[in-house]
Amino acid sequence: MNAIDVSGLVKRYGALTALHGVDLTLPQGCIVGLLGPNGAGKSTLIKALVGALRPTSGSIRVLGLDPLKDKAQLRQLIGYMPQSPALYGDLSARENLRFFGQAHQVQDLEQRIAEILEFTELSARADDQVYTFSGGMQKRVSLACALFHRPQLLLLDEPTAAVDPHLKQRSWVLFRELAEQGMTLFLSTHLMDEALLCDQVVVLREGRVLAVDTPQGLLQRGESHIMLCAEDATVAMTIASTPAALAQALHSYGFDERFHTLLIDADSLETILLKLVKE
Amino acid sequence: MHRTFVVARRVLNQLRRDRRFLAFSVLAPLLIIYFFKIFFDTMPQGFNTARYVVPIAAFMVHFLAFLLCAIVLVQERTAGTLERMFINGFRRVEIISGYILGYTALATLQAIAVLSETLLLFGLDYSWETILGLFVVIWLLALTSVLLGILVSTFARHEGQVLPFIPLITLPSVFLSGLIVDTDHLPTWGAWLGHAFPLFYANRMIQRITNVQQSYSIWVNAVILMGYGGAILLLASRTLRDVE
Numbered sequence: 001m002n003a004i005d006v007s008g009l010v011k012r013y014g015a016l017t018a019l020h021g022v023d024l025t026l027p028q029g030c031i032v033g034l035l036g037p038n039g040a041g042k043s044t045l046i047k048a049l050v051g052a053l054r055p056t057s058g059s060i061r062v063l064g065l066d067p068l069k070d071k072a073q074l075r076q077l078i079g080y081m082p083q084s085p086a087l088y089g090d091l092s093a094r095e096n097l098r099f100f101g102q103a104h105q106v107q108d109l110e111q112r113i114a115e116i117l118e119f120t121e122l123s124a125r126a127d128d129q130v131y132t133f134s135g136g137m138q139k140r141v142s143l144a145c146a147l148f149h150r151p152q153l154l155l156l157d158e159p160t161a162a163v164d165p166h167l168k169q170r171s172w173v174l175f176r177e178l179a180e181q182g183m184t185l186f187l188s189t190h191l192m193d194e195a196l197l198c199d200q201v202v203v204l205r206e207g208r209v210l211a212v213d214t215p216q217g218l219l220q221r222g223e224s225h226i227m228l229c230a231e232d233a234t235v236a237m238t239i240a241s242t243p244a245a246l247a248q249a250l251h252s253y254g255f256d257e258r259f260h261t262l263l264i265d266a267d268s269l270e271t272i273l274l275k276l277v278k279e
Numbered sequence: 280m281h282r283t284f285v286v287a288r289r290v291l292n293q294l295r296r297d298r299r300f301l302a303f304s305v306l307a308p309l310l311i312i313y314f315f316k317i318f319f320d321t322m323p324q325g326f327n328t329a330r331y332v333v334p335i336a337a338f339m340v341h342f343l344a345f346l347l348c349a350i351v352l353v354q355e356r357t358a359g360t361l362e363r364m365f366i367n368g369f370r371r372v373e374i375i376s377g378y379i380l381g382y383t384a385l386a387t388l389q390a391i392a393v394l395s396e397t398l399l400l401f402g403l404d405y406s407w408e409t410i411l412g413l414f415v416v417i418w419l420l421a422l423t424s425v426l427l428g429i430l431v432s433t434f435a436r437h438e439g440q441v442l443p444f445i446p447l448i449t450l451p452s453v454f455l456s457g458l459i460v461d462t463d464h465l466p467t468w469g470a471w472l473g474h475a476f477p478l479f480y481a482n483r484m485i486q487r488i489t490n491v492q493q494s495y496s497i498w499v500n501a502v503i504l505m506g507y508g509g510a511i512l513l514l515a516s517r518t519l520r521d522v523e
Contacts, residue, residue: 047523050366054522068522075368086359088289090296095289102285103367129296145363 001064003028003153003184004049009058011044011207018044019207021058026186026200026212028063028152031179033198034188041207042188043083046157049186050080063153076104079146083157085138089131093122093141096130097148104149112148120144120174136167143174154178156187160194172197193268228253282369286377294385304347304385308339308393316400329403330491334458334482336397337417341478342449344386344421348428349441352378357437365521372516375429379422379512386421390414405489412488412497419504420481426511427477433518452476457483461492480504 002025009022018041026032034042047053048060051067051074060067065074087096097113106112117123120140125133130141139159146154159175160168172194175185179199187198195201196215203211203218211218222241226249227234235253239245247255247262255262267275294301315335319328355361364374394414398405405413431444453459455472456479462470473479480500486492487500 052362052366052521052523072368075366078366080363080366082359082363084359086363088293088360090293091289095292099285099289100363100367103282103364103369105281145367 001028002026002061003032003063004186005059005061006045006049007059009045009048009060010056011041011048011053012056017207019048019055022204022207022209024202024209024212026184026202028184029179029182030199031175031185031187031197032200032202033195034186034202034204035190035192035195036188036204037190039206040190040204042190042204043157044207045204046080046155046186046188050078050155051075076149077152079149079151079154081139081142081146081154081156081159083161085130085135085142087130087138087141087145090129092127092129093117093133093144094126096141097144100145101148106149116144116147119147121170136163139163140167140171143171147178151183153184153186156185158188158190160189160191280373282373283376283380286364286369286374287380290378290381291384294381300347301385304343305389305392308336308343308389309396311339312336312393312396312400319401327491328401329489330486331459332397332401332403333394333413333485333489334478336393337420337481337485338449338453338458338478340386340389340393340417340421341424341452341481343389344382344424345428345431345449346445347385348378348382348425349432349435349444350428350438351382352429352432353435353438353441356432356435371519371521375512375516375519378429379425382425382428383422386425387418390417390421393417409488413485416481416484416488416501419501419508420477423477423504423508423511426508426515430511430515430518433515433520448476452478455479457486477504477507480507 004024004026006022006024009019010017011019022045034045036042044053048055049062049067051071054068062074063077065077067074088099091099094113094117097116098109101109101113114123117126120143122137122140122144125137130138133141143156143159146156160171163171175187179185195218198215201211201213201215201218202209219241223238224241224246225236225238226246227236237249239249243261243263247260250262251257312335315332319326319332322328352361355364361374391414394410394417397403398410427448431441431448435441435444451472455462455465455469456476457473458478462473462479465473480503483492483495483500484497484504487495487497
């Protein structure tokens with residue numbers, strides 16, 4: 001059974017069409033990134049998947065269930081973290097968790113709250129009112145609320161937006177840990193570098209799916225521009241964005257023929273900044 | 280049923296934490312009642328103050344219970360917590376019932392405070408039975424106001440959209456429900472329009488309990504007010520959207 005099966009999904013808000021016939025099939029047990037610029041329809045798609053939106057037309061199956069007709073059953077199987085924190089600011093992190101947890105009638109409620117607080121590294125401030133938290137910490141409380149009932153599928157709407165690089169890195173460690181526990185994660189982002197951290201990527205623009213691929217597959221669709229400079233000459237060339245193409249291009253300039261792959265993994269600016277902060 | 284109490288407990292917890300909101304909800308009507316006292320002190324001798332003060336106290340509770348509940352529930356929508364409640368499995372009827380329970384506790388506090396101040400400030404010497412009767416009427420009105428607030432909030436996407444409903448619902452009731460002038464003196468259409476406001480029935484019960492107007496029936500008006508509340512509850516549970 002697939003995690004998500006969407007066919008011909010259209011959502012219109014009056015004259016505005018937010019989703020233009022989206023077709024999407026995603027397997028279980030992986031991290032899927034929904035990438036696209038602001039206004040691409042990412043939140044609309046996620047809201048339709050969790051049953052918060054009625055599609056204009058098309059069909060949706062999430063874990064084999066219809067989000068509108070089988071909502072009671074589905075809501076026990078999915079966790080949803082909206083784009084805004086959607087928390088009660090005057091309640092503590094623990095009280096927010098308790099409130100949403102009680103809806104699912106989880107056994108050993110207090111123990112589960114302690115586990116989740118520990119997992120999301122919120123234990124130290126568990127009893128502080130949420131309005132005193134930074135935006136990043138509020139996102140973590142929001143994530144904690146979505147994890148409470150051990151869902152099979154977690155839908156996260158821009159979980160790392162407006163989060164500092166350190167917290168973002170920590171969030172991705174959390175996401176990977178959840179995926180290793182067997183959870184399927186479907187998360188939206190407008191940060192293109194986050195695509196590399198996903199197992200599969202869905203690219204959405206103006207309500208249309210442009211590509212569904214692995215990050216490596218997407219990279220191979222690109223090109224690399226190389227410039228070789230000597231004292232008396234400069235050579236510029238454009239090759240396919242694959243490690244093999246780079247090695248092959250350099251063979252004619254004396255690069256050892258035995259090496260068929262050349263992979264350069266330079267630190268991103270974010271990684272460099274993170275290292276500086278840690279130092 | 281379990282989730283209804285979960286919502287009610289959370290609402291009460293929030294009210295307890297938000298001291299400023301709580302203080303405003305209770306102290307504001309007390310202050311306004313005091314201003315009315317200053318106003319009524321300017322009236323010529325022999326003016327029947329008792330005819331007006333308890334209905335005005337009831338109106339204050341009605342206005343605030345309606346306003347606060349409408350705004351807070353709209354805030355739930357704008358903050359995304361309402362959507363989150365639905366996705367976490369809370370049902371419409373559970374959310375509405377939880378809100379009624381939570382806000383009725385606040386409305387009870389308001390009813391006790393406002394009625395006590397009115398009786399003391401205006402020196403109204405009523406029997407315990409009369410005071411209890413007045414409290415029950417104001418409390419019933421407050422409960423209906425909470426329901427009315429919930430109903431209005433279901434039509435609003437943000438706080439700004441609640442604002443037009445406030446004068447639309449509360450101001451006409453001041454003039455058409457017998458608070459200032461008896462509805463018998465109004466044009467027929469005005470008197471009939473007055474029936475649309477919960478204050479109309481509460482005012483009639485108050486007038487009967489305080490022996491101002493003997494012809495009004497307490498039970499008939501109580502049943503109508505409760506029926507009014509039930510109808511709003513039914514309507515609100517249909518208009519509160521769980522899917523956009």
